[in-house]
Amino acid sequence: MNIQGKTALVTGASRGIGRAIALELAQNGVKRLLLLARDEHRLAEVAIEIEAFGVEVITLALDLTHVVEVNIALAKAWRDHGPIHLLVNCAGVAHQSPFLQSHLSQVQEEININLVGMYTVTRLVARRMAAQREGRIVNVSSLMGKVAAPTMATYSATKFAILGFTQALRGELAAYNIRVMALLPSLTDTDMVRELQWFRWVVPMTPEKVAQVLVAGLRRESPEILVGWQSHLAVWCNRIAPMLLEKILLIAAPGSNNRQKRYQLLKNARALS
Numbered sequence: 001m002n003i004q005g006k007t008a009l010v011t012g013a014s015r016g017i018g019r020a021i022a023l024e025l026a027q028n029g030v031k032r033l034l035l036l037a038r039d040e041h042r043l044a045e046v047a048i049e050i051e052a053f054g055v056e057v058i059t060l061a062l063d064l065t066h067v068v069e070v071n072i073a074l075a076k077a078w079r080d081h082g083p084i085h086l087l088v089n090c091a092g093v094a095h096q097s098p099f100l101q102s103h104l105s106q107v108q109e110e111i112n113i114n115l116v117g118m119y120t121v122t123r124l125v126a127r128r129m130a131a132q133r134e135g136r137i138v139n140v141s142s143l144m145g146k147v148a149a150p151t152m153a154t155y156s157a158t159k160f161a162i163l164g165f166t167q168a169l170r171g172e173l174a175a176y177n178i179r180v181m182a183l184l185p186s187l188t189d190t191d192m193v194r195e196l197q198w199f200r201w202v203v204p205m206t207p208e209k210v211a212q213v214l215v216a217g218l219r220r221e222s223p224e225i226l227v228g229w230q231s232h233l234a235v236w237c238n239r240i241a242p243m244l245l246e247k248i249l250l251i252a253a254p255g256s257n258n259r260q261k262r263y264q265l266l267k268n269a270r271a272l273s
């Protein structure tokens with residue numbers, strides 16, 4: 001996709017990866033950016049940074065869990081500032097917890113924002129893109145959408161689901177000249193992960209790097225854009241030696257003083273099945 005002169009909508013644009021993507025798109029020649037998140041002050045700060053590149057910015061202070069409000073605001077935004085050529089669904093939340101101590105409220109929040117929020121925005125925008133027979137949609141999944149890991153069960157589940165959603169839409173919307181792709185960052189240094197316990201050996205990358213890889217992937221129209229060598233290695237390892245990777249993840253996962261015992265239990269469970 002050539003993003004020069006195009007209009008893009010980025011959700012989760014107030015900080016982290018979404019903010020970096022918005023800035024990278026601005027530096028690469030988009031004409032207009034619609035930025036969506038809840039925090040209007042942060043959005044205004046990002047808007048000022050972006051306007052310095054001569055890009056028109058519209059901020060949409062919305063909570064993706066308020067479905068009716070989001071639908072009304074986006075329909076109006078399309079009418080006043082559309083057509084939107086590129087949608088980047090980046091807003092998301094992550095909760096980390098050993099599964100046995102997990103809370104339903106946090107699971108519901110992950111599902112509501114990561115999945116239902118993405119669905120709500122995509123449905124409204126994709127219908128209008130289909131009418132004009134042009135569009136690109138990027139759904140931000142994660143390396144954890146390919147390789148699930150202990151303590152991140154429900155977050156991983158939402159990110160796996162996003163890959164399924166993306167693959168299905170890719171087939172369905174191709175007839176309308178809408179390409180649908182997934183971005184799969186690995187650990188990235190943002191607010192999201194500052195509260196989390198990190199997995200051993202994983203080196204975080206910057207949100208700016210993720211944004212650069214996305215823009216390069218957009219040019220190539222890659223259906224799945226993996227970010228960084230660690231992601232490529234993990235996906236490759238999962239394909240050719242999944243049991244080995246499962247073992248490594250168990251050792252690397254945070255919060256276990258008894259990794260060896262857990263691995264033995266896993267092996268026993270496999271032997272029984």
Ligand SMILES: NC(=O)c1ccc[n+]([C@@H]2O[C@H](COP(=O)([O-])OP(=O)(O)OC[C@H]3O[C@@H](n4cnc5c(N)ncnc54)[C@H](OP(=O)(O)O)[C@@H]3O)[C@@H](O)[C@H]2O)c1
Nearest residue numbers: 012014016017037038039063064091092142187188190192
């Ligand atoms: N950081 C990582 O290691 C990593 C790795 C792989 C994938 N990802 C994915 O990348 C995406 C961005 O993550 P990040 O690391 O940049 O996280 P972040 O720094 O915590 O930013 C999350 C963004 O989502 C927005 N958001 C959260 N809840 C929202 C809601 N209810 N309505 C509207 N906007 C909402 C936040 O804005 P407000 O608070 O202003 O609403 C913020 O802009 C997520 O989908 C995440 O799963 C992150």
